[in-house]
Amino acid sequence: MDIPTVALGNGRSIPLVGLGTHNMMGRPCIGAVSSAIEAGYRLIDTAPRYCNELSVGMGVVKSTTRRDELIIQTKLSGGDQGFDEAINAAKESARRLGVGYIDVYLIHWPCPSLGRTVDSWKALLTLADEGYVRTPGVSNFKQHHLQMLYDETGCWPAINQIQCSPALPRTELREFMAARGIHAQAWHPTGRKQGLLADPVILRIARKYGKSPTQIALRWAVQHGIGVVPKSSHAGRQQENADLFDFELDATDLADLATLDQGEGAAKDSDVHEEF
Numbered sequence: 001m002d003i004p005t006v007a008l009g010n011g012r013s014i015p016l017v018g019l020g021t022h023n024m025m026g027r028p029c030i031g032a033v034s035s036a037i038e039a040g041y042r043l044i045d046t047a048p049r050y051c052n053e054l055s056v057g058m059g060v061v062k063s064t065t066r067r068d069e070l071i072i073q074t075k076l077s078g079g080d081q082g083f084d085e086a087i088n089a090a091k092e093s094a095r096r097l098g099v100g101y102i103d104v105y106l107i108h109w110p111c112p113s114l115g116r117t118v119d120s121w122k123a124l125l126t127l128a129d130e131g132y133v134r135t136p137g138v139s140n141f142k143q144h145h146l147q148m149l150y151d152e153t154g155c156w157p158a159i160n161q162i163q164c165s166p167a168l169p170r171t172e173l174r175e176f177m178a179a180r181g182i183h184a185q186a187w188h189p190t191g192r193k194q195g196l197l198a199d200p201v202i203l204r205i206a207r208k209y210g211k212s213p214t215q216i217a218l219r220w221a222v223q224h225g226i227g228v229v230p231k232s233s234h235a236g237r238q239q240e241n242a243d244l245f246d247f248e249l250d251a252t253d254l255a256d257l258a259t260l261d262q263g264e265g266a267a268k269d270s271d272v273h274e275e276f
């Protein structure tokens, strides 16, 4: 299975579909990572908060794919924000993952109460200069958080991983990002916690194309150029979640899906929500 890639603002590229690993640990995580890679996934998303970097690394080793064909993406926890702290945390993540460099390293949440977001971003830029990180980026950043990084450093992140699905299309935020060359990658892209997959609109479109409701939610994203990192511990569902490139939603489908927007208020507010 060949998963298409998109170009990033820093000259690198990233697959439109990767494997999410939240809530997977130990043996099941090792198995899920290696089965996804065997199926054709080349991007694996993890975080220290998921307590599975070691297992993700073991899944990578278990696969037969070369390290330089894979994109390992992990994140800086809120508790590790700060310049020196972030440098150390990245090296600890690389050690747990068993890799010499991290492909994509994201500030997990802005955590404004700490006041260390800019120092953390400067650390990520330093890690990139020194070759420990290939692509520095962020997650859960709103427009003003992104602007603050640019104002202080003159550098936009290449990626912002955000909560995004047809139920939470985040249109204004994505337009702001697109205008600045920031790739949108969606977490919780299936929208199942928002009740998306049981919605009659999704069910109708799924029947029309002979696809599952999950595939319709994911196709909506990739058709807009939004990357997705669906999590599944089942090899069959991993294949289903990447099998999105043999059909196209038409204008009527897209207009119908646009009616499912629950509004920015339904997304986790990263001015308030913090994770450490």
Ligand SMILES: NC(=O)c1ccc[n+]([C@@H]2O[C@H](COP(=O)([O-])OP(=O)(O)OC[C@H]3O[C@@H](n4cnc5c(N)ncnc54)[C@H](OP(=O)(O)O)[C@@H]3O)[C@@H](O)[C@H]2O)c1
Pocket (backbone or CB within 6 Å): 019, 020, 021, 022, 023, 045, 046, 108, 139, 140, 161, 162, 186, 187, 188, 189, 190, 191, 192, 212, 214, 229, 230, 231, 232, 233, 234, 237, 238, 240, 241
């Ligand atoms: N940056 C952040 O703050 C942040 C926050 C949350 C998540 N994330 C990342 O984003 C990833 C995805 O988000 P998520 O895990 O919250 O949600 P998700 O990928 O939208 O949904 C995962 C759930 O859907 C099920 N599932 C997946 N594919 C399916 C299919 N084809 N048919 C039926 N069920 C299916 C999975 O169960 P099975 O495993 O049983 O298939 C799992 O229970 C995470 O794993 C994590 O890597 C990042």
